[in-house]
Amino acid sequence: MPSLRLPAPLPDRAPPPACWRSTLRVLWRHFARYRWRLVGVGAALLCNAAMILLAPYLLGVAVDAALSAEPGAGTGRLVAALGLAWALQLAATLLQAHWMIGVAQRGVADIRHRLLAHLHAVPLHYVADRHRGDLVSRLTNDLDNLGQSLAQALLRIGTSVVVFAGMLAIMFRLQPWLALAGLVVVPTMFLGMRWINARAPALFHAQQHDLGALAAFVDESLSMHATAKAFAAERPILEEFSRRNRRLHASSYWAQTYSGFMSKIMYLCDNLSFALIATGGGVLALYGLVTVGTIVTFSEYARQFSRQLNQVSTQIGQLLTALAGAARAFEILEEGIEDDAGDELAAVAGDIRFEDVGFAYPGGPPVLADVSLHAAPGQTLALVGETGAGKSTVVQLLARAYDAGRGRILVDGRDIRDIGRASLRRHMGFVLQEPLLFGLSIRENVRYGRPGASDAEVEDACRLAQAHAFVEALEDGYDTRVDQDDERLSQGQRQLLTIARAILVDPRILVLDEATSSIDSLTEAAIRQALAVLMRGRTCIVIAHRLHTIRSADRIVVLDRGRVVEQGTHEALIACGGRYARLYARPHDMA
Numbered sequence: 001m002p003s004l005r006l007p008a009p010l011p012d013r014a015p016p017p018a019c020w021r022s023t024l025r026v027l028w029r030h031f032a033r034y035r036w037r038l039v040g041v042g043a044a045l046l047c048n049a050a051m052i053l054l055a056p057y058l059l060g061v062a063v064d065a066a067l068s069a070e071p072g073a074g075t076g077r078l079v080a081a082l083g084l085a086w087a088l089q090l091a092a093t094l095l096q097a098h099w100m101i102g103v104a105q106r107g108v109a110d111i112r113h114r115l116l117a118h119l120h121a122v123p124l125h126y127v128a129d130r131h132r133g134d135l136v137s138r139l140t141n142d143l144d145n146l147g148q149s150l151a152q153a154l155l156r157i158g159t160s161v162v163v164f165a166g167m168l169a170i171m172f173r174l175q176p177w178l179a180l181a182g183l184v185v186v187p188t189m190f191l192g193m194r195w196i197n198a199r200a201p202a203l204f205h206a207q208q209h210d211l212g213a214l215a216a217f218v219d220e221s222l223s224m225h226a227t228a229k230a231f232a233a234e235r236p237i238l239e240e241f242s243r244r245n246r247r248l249h250a251s252s253y254w255a256q257t258y259s260g261f262m263s264k265i266m267y268l269c270d271n272l273s274f275a276l277i278a279t280g281g282g283v284l285a286l287y288g289l290v291t292v293g294t295i296v297t298f299s300e301y302a303r304q305f306s307r308q309l310n311q312v313s314t315q316i317g318q319l320l321t322a323l324a325g326a327a328r329a330f331e332i333l334e335e336g337i338e339d340d341a342g343d344e345l346a347a348v349a350g351d352i353r354f355e356d357v358g359f360a361y362p363g364g365p366p367v368l369a370d371v372s373l374h375a376a377p378g379q380t381l382a383l384v385g386e387t388g389a390g391k392s393t394v395v396q397l398l399a400r401a402y403d404a405g406r407g408r409i410l411v412d413g414r415d416i417r418d419i420g421r422a423s424l425r426r427h428m429g430f431v432l433q434e435p436l437l438f439g440l441s442i443r444e445n446v447r448y449g450r451p452g453a454s455d456a457e458v459e460d461a462c463r464l465a466q467a468h469a470f471v472e473a474l475e476d477g478y479d480t481r482v483d484q485d486d487e488r489l490s491q492g493q494r495q496l497l498t499i500a501r502a503i504l505v506d507p508r509i510l511v512l513d514e515a516t517s518s519i520d521s522l523t524e525a526a527i528r529q530a531l532a533v534l535m536r537g538r539t540c541i542v543i544a545h546r547l548h549t550i551r552s553a554d555r556i557v558v559l560d561r562g563r564v565v566e567q568g569t570h571e572a573l574i575a576c577g578g579r580y581a582r583l584y585a586r587p588h589d590m591a
């Protein structure tokens with residue numbers, strides 16, 4: 001059992017009232033389009049509440065009729081009316097649930113689509129700086145919980161509020177003194193609800209926060225499963241998981257405990273209210289102020305009264321959990337999207353120039369300082385340097401994942417800050433060290449960057465990339481569905497498919513991040529042949545890890561701690577005997 005003391009960080013994670021208001025506003029913007037369906041839900045809800053109110057009243061009238069001096073056919077009609085009321089209540093309950101579930105799931109699907117679209121529009125660093133598992137949890141678990149709560153908790157709360165108000169009106173109409181006796185417990189109920197609602201939001205927000213953190217850790221640990229096995233590091237992973245799991249246990253325990261207090265309070269008030277009505281009704285009946293049927297009606301209302309309040313208190317906890325999850329999901333929308341303003345780049349020759357470029361990642365030290373380099377159209381420019389020298393940053397700036405802090409980057413003489421990001425990237429192709437395949441067919445993977453390409457064009461690209469033969473050998477050929485972890489394809493075969501993807505896009509600027517790294521020699525020869533086809537006539541930026549692969553580059557730029565220390569051809573740099581020559585002379589290529 002967790003400690004009785006709340007974890008210290010919980011109060012700091014309490015969402016401010018403005019957060020809840022903002023969450024509700026965003027929810028309404030997504031659900032307003034279904035307003036007419038919501039009107040139908042409201043009508044069914046009112047019908048359901050009316051039948052809940054009518055049934056105890058008819059029961060009381062039926063009891064008085066049965067006890068009257070001349071019971072007759074009227075009793076039968078009342079019993080029939082009571083049965084009809086229950087049937088209508090069932091029909092209204094089913095109808096409102098059907099409509100509300102449809103609205104909730106459509107609305108949540110819209111929200112999930114908007115959030116994913118927003119994630120694809122935010123700057124690259126937003127996703128890179130966050131745990132993937134936490135983002136997945138926000139789009140799946142949190143929103144799924146929201147859909148279920150809106151479909152169930154909101155209906156029950158709405159029904160309970162209407163029934164509660166209706167019962168008050170009917171009870172005071174029938175017998176004010178007996179109504180007052182039943183309402184003695186109401187202040188206790190509301191004080192209990194107020195006390196719980198003052199504490200529950202922070203607890204439920206903490207619960208969802210800890211759930212997302214645990215999901216992120218599980219995702220990370222599974223992605224590093226092979227590495228953990230190799231280093232026998234399972235124990236530290238399990239210890240960290242245990243720590244996070246205990247934290248989730250504690251926050252969930254207190255969130256559920258606080259929300260559960262209300263049902264206990266309601267149970268006590270239910271018994272007390274029933275006792276007061278029974279006692280008061282008996283006294284009033286002795287004086288002829290009420291009938292037995294009225295006491296029966298009040299008893300049923302008293303049972304419904306506390307039941308409705310208990311239902312409200314229980315569902316409020318569920319709704320608070322859902323709103324806390326929605327607030328976490330909507331935090332994604334607070335991140336600004338990439339500014340795609342700029343001119344359209346109709347055609348590109350491929351002239352690339354960096355002029356005294358300086359850059360530092362947000363909150364970090366300088367990564368590049370006064371970097372100047374040039375690649376003419378059709379040339380191959382190789383970037384060389386130790387890990388952390390700034391090679392990848394050069395490519396990220398060229399693709400406008402970030403904008404340079406100082407200096408200019410020019411493509412065909414135009415500052416890329418004046419060109420729209422999407423327009424610029426349409427003229428660029430990437431073949432990375434780790435080949436990436438999506439959960440699609442091979443055909444769709446190859447045409448991913450050019451959705452309108454024909455099947456014939458896809459197959460031609462695969463032939464140029466030396467991939468057609470092994471694709472045809474698969475059981476379903478180009479319709480074979482693959483993903484990143486598909487064991488039917490080797491690392492080299494996956495890389496050939498990414499090269500085919502780049503060939504099909506036909507970019508004028510090509511970025512290669514050592515595409516032959518960690519590939520066997522036979523497959524490496526096939527990849528080199530495919531790359532030769534791909535690089536022909538294009539301006540290529542090559543991030544070099546193994547120096548023997550860039551001997552034929554038109555220009556080699558050596559970076560050290562964000563500065564250009566040497567540049568020239570392979571032969572010229574070797575002749576100089578400088579840093580590049582020392583790197584090339586190492587027994588093994590750089591990593």
